[in-house]
Amino acid sequence: MANESGLRVDARENRERILAAAEQAFLERGAGVPLEDVAKRAGVGIGTLYRRFPTREALLAATSNARFLALAEASRAREGELNPQRAFRAFLEELVLNTSIYQSLAASLGTVLQCGTPGCNAITDECKHLLLRGQQAAVIRNDITFDDVICVVTAISLAVEQDASSQRRVGHLVDILFEGIASRPSA
The missing domain is CATH 1.10.10.60 (Homeodomain-like)
Structure with a gap:
């Protein structure tokens, strides 16, 4: 049946x-x-x-589905409250923390996000939306892509996995990321 x-x-x-x-x-x-x-x-x-x-990634995507959906929903809910830079930064910090839930998930994050689950699609769509919003507001460089962001989120997540004390430093590490992607006034 x-x-x-x-x-x-x-x-x-x-x-x-x-x-x-x-x-x-x-x-x-x-x-x-x-x-x-x-x-x-x-x-x-x-x-x-x-x-x-x-695939392992399909299983990881399925087990992460509810968390990813909740993360994207929380990000959308606070969009009106935060400027584009703060909204994107908050999203990235939460994505790093969610990626660090399972040891070794970070290493396959890019592949996991391509699995097409509702949660993976929601995370991808929200990240792209926030990235574009930041670029349109001229607070994020125009040459930054979704793939660039996922690579750096992966790097931060891997650092957190390798050193438990890094978990307390996620905010600082995301700030460093933002320094790199921030739009700079033209000379």
């Missing part, structure tokens, strides 16, 4: 068990945990896991 999402009940239950097991395993052991361990923890075969999530 299928439900409105098109998955049979047993397939939906397997998917939910895989996501719950992956979330727990990623939190405990990082994003590099063997997917066989995730499947075993979920009580499914590795083939079942790969049918639902053909």
Whole structure:
């Protein structure tokens, strides 16, 4: 019997068990945990896991979906309250913190964001929107691209992963990022 999402009940239950097991395993052991361990923890075969999530990045995207949706929604909600630079900075700081939830997620952030989940699409759209808004307000350089931003967010997230004390410095590291992307008055 299928439900409105098109998955049979047993397939939906397997998917939910895989996501719950992956979330727990990623939190405990990082994003590099063997997917066989995730499947075993979920009580499914590795083939079942790969049918639902053909790549590690697809599984990471699915486990991050709700957090990414919430991050994008929070950013949109405060847009009217913050100027373009502050709005983008706040978004980037939250993205770094969300990327640092699972050890090793940062290394594949760019690929994860291409997975097409609602959360990944929301993060991508919001980042591009805030980047354009900052460029139109002349507070962010026009030569900065979405890919540039993701590369630097990845670098900051990797630094946080490598040194727990860096987590307290996320705001400072994002400020350094902003110094680099800030629009400068022409000479």
